[in-house]
Amino acid sequence: MTLARTALASILALALASPAAAGAPVVNAPAGVVSGEAGDGVRIFRGLPYAAPPIGNRRWKPPVPAPRWEGVREATRFGAACYQPPSRPGSIYSEDVGPMSEDCLSLNVWTPAKAKRAPVMVWIHGGSLVAGASSQAMYDGSALARRGIVVVSINYRLGALGYLAHPELSAESPEGVSGNYGLLDQIEALRWIRRNIGAFGGDPANVTVAGESAGALSVMYLLAAPAARGLFDKAILQSAYMISTPELKTARFGETAAEVHGAALAAKLGAGSLAALRAMDPAEITNKAPATGYLPFGTVDGKILPRQLVETFDKGEQAPVPLLAGFNSGEIRSLRFLAPPVPQDEAAYVAAIRERYGDLADDFLSLYPASTMAESILATTRDMLYGWTAERLAAKQAAIGQPSFLYLFDHGYPAADEAGLHAFHASEIPYVFGTERRTTALWPRIPDGPGEQRFGATLSRYWTSFVASGAPRAPGAPRWAPYAKGEAFMRFAERARADSNLMPGMYELNEAVVCRRRAQGATPWNWNVGIVAPALPAAAPGCR
Template identity: 40%
Template structure:
């Protein structure tokens, strides 16, 4: 992987900004201008927050740069207007996405956004870097619920960025391996994430951010990505704290696929999957001609309808173990005592995502836990007979995919001496209480960003607002110091496997948020036994 190196802007160019950029001075108060390693930027100020959007952090990954590690962003002359989001990365939007895109997807998409206080008393503000979810096939940095203004109002710099998804972000083929035999291959979306973190290290001081106080956080595929960054040798030293929201912790979404060999479970290699995609488009061979034909495919053909509904397509690999950036599954690295080298905040929602089979009865619902565990499983999951068999199957699947792996990550980090804070988010917006029996996957995000107005609009209540203020305050405190606690908030104890205390964001709202011994311990112990 080619690490992106900074480029220097001559001091003279800055000094003569009034001549070089004739319109900059007239808008200085309303639209701040600053200089980064690739040129000058002009943002916009609104309600005390300066926002800089659509900043290239790497060259456009198009043409000959399709399926290559991110390359340095070209420098520009004059002042670049940074007042609008760039394109989100090429994809087929997911119709029911809880965070709908705010810009048109395109292959030229490697841009980021920064929110900062318009005026700050310090030049070393804590920095938070957001990685969006979307199953590695959807998602972008432009959704309204990802707006970083509320973080900036609390003197925290918020950075969001786009990374390649789908076949643009995760693709292997023998011709690509031959082209770059000694390089990092296949996981281009993860390479983009590393390039964005490198950009932060080089440039965030220009925005009054502290490059030595960076918190990486993400949800769903973004949370899985945080695990990838925690365990990748290529991401070491690029961030100092981590928050994982519904991001698993044991295996990747790709399920243990390898670059060039089939997995023990029978998954074909990523290269075989790439060959299948090429064959679908009448491209054969493994030479330069085949690679040229693949790179010449229209972006829409590469996307080929891939999204959250179709991501199990046999011509799409997802992330995989490439041996250099991704060296093993997270759990295998954590078990060696590696990977968890930063303070951690981790949790899931109480009705999180999972993919259960259709079941006919409770025996089928609990079958994944083993026949000998059936009575224990009934007591753990459905002691009062409240739930249907399908409800229980969903709970088991959610615990397997998100909840127990999150507990595992907390325990691994604790065993390595890191402070850990574990949570479960159970709050449901007042307007949705009659539709949802619990907090669904990704519903905590508007509370973390305090963008609940964008999510619930006129249906927003004072109870919803109070929860958002509380949740974000915990995240801000953690970003500042590695400890989410502060005066006026319910105490959040450091996680300990023996006491198994988590912070429960109550279904009844902020006043009832409290640290409790995990009420799902028996459930999660059953899941843990499966992994053992």
């Protein structure tokens, strides 16, 4: 027996002999030997570091791979959450994420007990790139693992600590860029998964990246990022939003240059230099940044993100992988701060739309009529952020010859409907994960009846089938046709129903609006729609 094999045998013997690890699953991965926990057909490993702590002079630098750990690592507790502001009291999304630290770049693995080359789903949490954690109860991967897939959830740097661009940071970078650190964390986590997931029973050649809201925005960034190419094989995007993105050094599309935005934040924090910023308490930076108007987004730097997302997808430069994307009919019902107040009467609504949309006003008013003004305003913001994005993703992926699948989640239940939250933002997540009993304290309670159980099982099976094969299928449920087959989509209401031609005219109108704003070059495309939209530019070549 070689010395290396003798050493490994000793390590494994110690692990199995340890009282804490008695009966616990032990994995010898390239990252190190790890002891997890077992239960109900699933092995669970929590808090595995995939990158070195980004603290001190490593703050605002690309992640460095974590060194192999010594001995046997006990992986029964989640790692610390990345720094984030306190959650908003009264929000249905509010959840205690536990201890926070800059040493937060960890991931968790749920794997079937006897997994061997099982398909892998990597979950990227939402939270506006400001909040959230891989430890949130709703993201527990146990039920999905029992369906035969390996689930990995990851932490990544958030807020100013994750996305700050700054002239001094760009100057010290070998590539002359800054920002995108949270995105680089996600890429490093995928590299760790590629190297290590086989030891946990996963197939490194069958990895799906998935996320909701800011997690889905992150998946779009990964689809566009050359550095992520080849690290995943499929993509799931739930409620993604393809909005205009700040560019590193140039004010474009009405967005302040990212370096200017970052320098302004530093000034408002009283930090006159990068050294002063790095010396600041991370909680102080995190908690004060939102009050200054700082919003974290990816940065178009020509390297990590080569161009605007809309341009990447127009040019067919995104990762050529199968894709599943969709949105919820009630997205804005739980995000009403994104929608403007309802005007005092229908005449004011119509006048505002005609003033802003000009020759497209009739098209707008046919989709979002004054007769249902309050609902129209919610739908306007929903469609510009989420509906247009979902259909655009499906259409552009089909255009490069990849299977793409579109859905509309329109499922309600009594507690949500009574609260005016029918099919609200993120309400599909517990059904996908099978965590209907593990939602946040203020989440409208999901009934525990057979109908809801069947609905959740169907949704979960579609998702796991797509993770496994690139084609969403569920026994006893309708066949989900690719978008390319007559603009097909799946409607999830009381049950799954195959349909086609989602919201006729919605995609075309929003595509025309964005096309004109892009041609003009001075106006962003995000939630500035409907009665708060800037005047629409005239039609330009190539635009309707």
